[in-house]
Amino acid sequence: MEIGSDGIPGVALTSKLDLALGWGRKYSLFLYPFVTACCGMEYMSVACAHYDIDRFGAGLPRFSPRQSDLLFVVGTISHKITPVVQIVYEQMTEPKWVVAFGACASAGGPYDNYATVQGVDTIIPVDVYIPGCPPRPETVLDGLIKLQQKIQTRKIEL
Amino acid sequence: MLVTPPNRLLRLVIYKNNIMDIPAYIERLEEKIGTDNLQTNYPHDQLTITVSRDKIQEALQFLRDDDEALFDHFMDLTAVDYIGKQPRFQVVIHLVSIPKSQRIRIKINIDDDSAEMPTITGIYPAADWFERECYDLYGIRFAGHPNLKRIMLYDEFEGYPLRKDYPIRKRQPRVELRKPEVRRSDETVEPPR
């Protein structure tokens, strides 16, 4: 067993564990697609054969927050549905990540009025923002890869 | 041109866009509910009648059942807010007759103080949600509606957003909004080369 730089035994072992867990988590993402609006069409395109999201390991949507670890907020969030978003986010178990898919979920999109929330990050913390109205499927895959990099480098709290 | 002249010959000549003949069923409707309660005109060749508020149910019943009119299909109910004018609101109903392939637009002027009109769900059951939406966004009550609640917005919302005096960006949040923090990547593990 190697002695770490600050004299604490096992640091190198923990960092290897971090990397192994990160590798495992990033390639087996279970999404919860919280689909509201037009971006849902691009989500359907991404999930299907042409721009397959399954080859990145994220191909299985779980429609229960208890069984998923990635919340895809797809489309405009109105004030009427904010309690539902909060409840779904709180029901998910750790570790969990949130992706704001599309311009409306990131910052409100073209809708700046009495009914819409300017970005879902005013309700729940967001990890990756995917811009576009709606984003091309390639942009979504790029966002997913960035999220995977983020998951890989996340430190485990012990 | 909103006021119908009494003389039928004058009517034929004075119509704004075209010399359009009034359909016979409109004349029968006029006899039924009275000349004061009905005005007809043809903006851009679309038959439009303005009916006064207390005669609307009678008029719609007639339009649905008359043999020449046969307006059996309810299409749309909405309202327009002419702020600054009296009467302020105008409820607009569109009907279609499928067997006769004709359309009609019915307008009802509603003033601001009461903002109320009788419901038409008894004659056209399809108008149920349309009236609820009109109430939700404009605040016009429909007397006799079975379930007049908000439909597009949540119950705690105060005000009627589509009125011209409601500012577009006035939000009424349901949950407490948080300030999104900027995440810095200072807690990461270096991936192997």
Place this chain on the structure above:
Amino acid sequence: MTTKEKQFVGVAEVMEEEIPVEEMFLNMGPSHPSMHGIVRIMVRITGERIVWSDVEIGYLHRAFEKSVEANSWNSATIYTDRLNYVSPIINNVGYCMAVEKLLGITIPERGEYVRVLLSEISRIADHITAVGAAAMELGAFTAFLYTMKAREYCYELIESACGARITTNFARVGGICADLPEGFESECRKYMPMVADVIVELDKLLTRNRIFIDRTKNIGAVSGEDAVKLGFTGPLLRASGVAYDVRRAFPYSIYETFDFAVPVGTNGDVFDRYLVRMEEMRQSMKIVYQCLDKLPDGPVNAIDKTVTKPDKTDVYDNIEGLMNQFKLVMDGHGINPPPGEFYQPVEAGNGELGFYVVSDGTDKPYKCRCRPPCFPLVQAIPFMLKDHMVADVVPIFGSINMIGGELDR
């Protein structure tokens, strides 16, 4: 009686007694697996039978009307895109036609042909998504993957013409944003047979499938009279036997010159609606081929300085072009239709989509109302769910093809 028989005697006696039954309240949504949009369906069930049901909508209310009133006439097309986002071109065209009637202008023939061509391709995309999603919700996941493949072909065509796959923003008041690109006709003729092949595969997978028929026949049946009373339009009204298609009853644009049939069903159940949608796709394809054969040459936008933007070479070369561009683009200027009102109905994927536009003479619309085709359809869900089982909620809801953006605007 043997011992075995004795065991079962008591069961018959128990069944005759009163078994207390409790109603269970089941809530589906608002966030749920069907990709149509967020809507909340509440049912009360005893065992499997539905006793009471209700629908709550409005979770995607994005203030379409208020946003349109705050921006200029041509800016409204971006909001109309996002109404029925599966066939956005039909919405764009409907709105622009309403404003053009207010202005009293007509657009050249080529503009009309291009609008109809892309509208029909959009309609094919709409119906094929509806059928695929409905089949997926019943468990036929393969059908969904095939339809997504076909939809990608439609999107490639739309993208080459409009620049975007879904939110196209194609039509403008006075015509369209730009003419069709070079080679569009040959691409179209290459992709349409591929889409037709997918429709044939879907047919083979679903139309004679025992499981699909069992789950959809006699489910949600609505008679013709009831359908008219409930305000239905579109494929649901035609499946109930009433032949009302806006393209035939109140012809607009150049639909009178095309030869196409309007499919009509008999029962009004979910299976008939599926068949009507499949046949409508084939008829739309027929219209697309006729459009491609008859496409004339010429300008696509109305030759009217107050409405159409000038050529960019004119804008940069001479002062009149620059002033014309300025007058059309700057705030406070732009298109100024005379005061008036107009209601333009078009046949969208779900039924009659109507735009009621009111102008007060300024450069901003005074009111722009969109009559959503799926509003009365979703309103009738409690009616359709009477005396059905809880497993019938999914096929009925799938057959309506509710689009959240259009329902809640």
